[in-house]
Amino acid sequence: MRHALWFFVLVSSHGAAAEAPGARLETLKDALEYGLRHSPGMNSTDRARAVATLERKNALAKLLPAIDLSAKHGIQKSSPSTRTEPWYGELSASLTENLYDNGASLTELSIARLKEDLADVRFRKKRDRFLADTAKAWFQYLKAEESLRIQGEQLQLLRKQYAALSSDYRQGLKLRKDYVRFRTQVSRAEIQETNFRVAREEARNGLLKILGVAPESWNRTTVSVPSLPRAGKAEEDHEWKALMVENHWEWRIIRLQREIDEKEVNLEIRKFWPRATLSSGVKYSSADYLAPGASVKKNDRWDWNALLTLEYNFLDWGTRSRNVEIAREKQRISSNTLHDQALEAKTETESVVLQLLRLRKNYRSALDLRSLEESNTSMMETEYRQGRVAYLDLINSYQDLASARRAYVEAVYDLKQAALEYRYHEGTLYDSVFH
Structure with a gap:
């Protein structure tokens, strides 16, 4: 009995220690493919599409012999x-x-087909929205990682300068106030690095959450960080034209829903007719x-x-009339909702283009600013070694360079996010990513 108990404990311990393998995400495409396979939200939307297909097949089966x-x-x-x-x-x-049967079965089949099309459009809208949100989370993580790297380099540079200043201070070549002021700069940089490190972990957790990575696999999931890219030709030089609202996913849903509402009202009106x-x-x-x-x-x-x-029913105490009125009121309510959605879609399409043009301009400015700050810092280092500028001017130059580099990182990834958002509203995001 004792041996059996020990065997049970060992087996249980081994099972508890067994861990699900983590994911390895090396590119944005890897992350998107993983998310499409593991996201609970995408799984539910796909199942809703399958349900609509089954309901359409049931409506068709009513026309066949039994x-x-x-x-x-x-x-x-x-x-x-x-x-x-x-x-x-x-x-x-x-x-x-x-x-x-007075065309009732054919009308129901037509409604079922429209609902199947509607479920498919909603699935593709959900898929593209998921891809856009995942890409945004991916870029947020890369941006946080790159910002942390820049801050780390800034901190190492300050520590190196601080070590040289400390040596001069101990030899009596620098004043104590200069030493203390430099030390505060290093402390501030250390605090900023800690903040960037926390932001990096939060961005990583947000990415793993949206991808649907199991919580027990978070520590074993690796996300590779590629070298910082320039904004591609598609983002920087592409002529971003005004979007056609008719191509927006929401607009496609609106058209199908209006057809469904109209046919459901007609189905209720048919009940007034003599039934043959x-x-x-x-x-x-x-x-x-x-x-x-x-x-x-x-x-x-x-x-x-x-x-x-x-x-033919001669008397139903107004039930059919009320059912028709109920269907029409539901149609009016749906029409109001669809009208609001159409306005929202139009506003979004206009805003996306304006945002994209603004971010493209910001990117070009950030690229120029980074180049200027790099040249300025190089010049300040030369003049500092020659004793022409004070150390505080050099430190300010380092800080300005780090800020310019972070601004460039933000501009690159913000522009890439905006380009993907444009493709989402254009209805071509999935094809542009995978094809």
């Missing part, structure tokens, strides 16, 4: 008795088809074949029918 099989076996008694044996058996097979139903069927059956001397073939029979049924 085959029913039935078998009954048991004991049957009646009073007064008309049977010599209590055993009863019956087999039947029937084929039925509803040939016409044309149906046909064939049935084969056999009963009482369990009785002595009986057989299935001896007692079988065939039935067929072709029926035209006319129905």
Whole structure:
């Protein structure tokens, strides 16, 4: 018993220690592909699309013939008795088809097809929105990583200068106030580095969250940081034209939803019409074949029918009228919502282009500023070694250079994010990323 207990403990410990493998994300495309596979939100949207497809198939199946099989076996008694044996058996097979029902089934099929198209558009909208948000989180992480690297280089440079100043101070070549003021610069840089490090971890956690990485795998998931790119030709030199709101995902949804609402109102109006139903069927059956001397073939029979049924409800106490009014009110409510969404889509498309043009201008300015600050810092270092400028001027030059480099990093990644946002509103993000 004791050996069995120890075996159980060892197996349990091994199972608890087993860890799910982490992900390795080396490029933006890797991150996007991983997110599409593991995001719970994308999985739910894909399942909603599958449900719409199944509902469309059900609506189509209503137009097809139905085959029913039935078998009954048991004991049957009646009073007064008309049977010599209590055993009863019956087999039947029937084929039925509803040939016409005032177009209700065709209208329902049309609605189901529109809903399937709507679910597909919503899936693609969700997919592109997910790609845009994931890319934004990816760039935020790279921006935080690059900013931390710049601050680390700045801190190392200050520490190097501080070590030289400390040596001069101990030799009596520098005043104490200069030494203390330089020390405060180093302390500030250390605090800033800590802040950038925290921001980097928060950006990484935000990226892993949106990708759907399991919490227990966060520490084992690696995100590679490529060298800082320049803004590509597509972002820097592309002629960003005004977006056509008709291509916006929301606008496509609006068109489909309006068609669905109109058909649902028509479906309710049809209930006012006299109902004509044309149906046909064939049935084969056999009963009482369990009785002595009986057989299935001896007692079988065939039935067929072709029926035209006319129905009209003269009095329903206003139920149909209210149902039509309910459908129309729902259509009006939906129309108001869709109108607001159309205005929002138009506003977004206009804003995206303006934002993109502004960020492209900022990028070019940041590129020039970085180049100027690099030249200025190089000149200040030369003049400092020659004793022409004070150390505080050199320190300010280092700080200005670090700020210019961070501004350039932000400009690069902000422009890339804006370009992806433009592709999202254009409806071409998925193709532009994967094709």
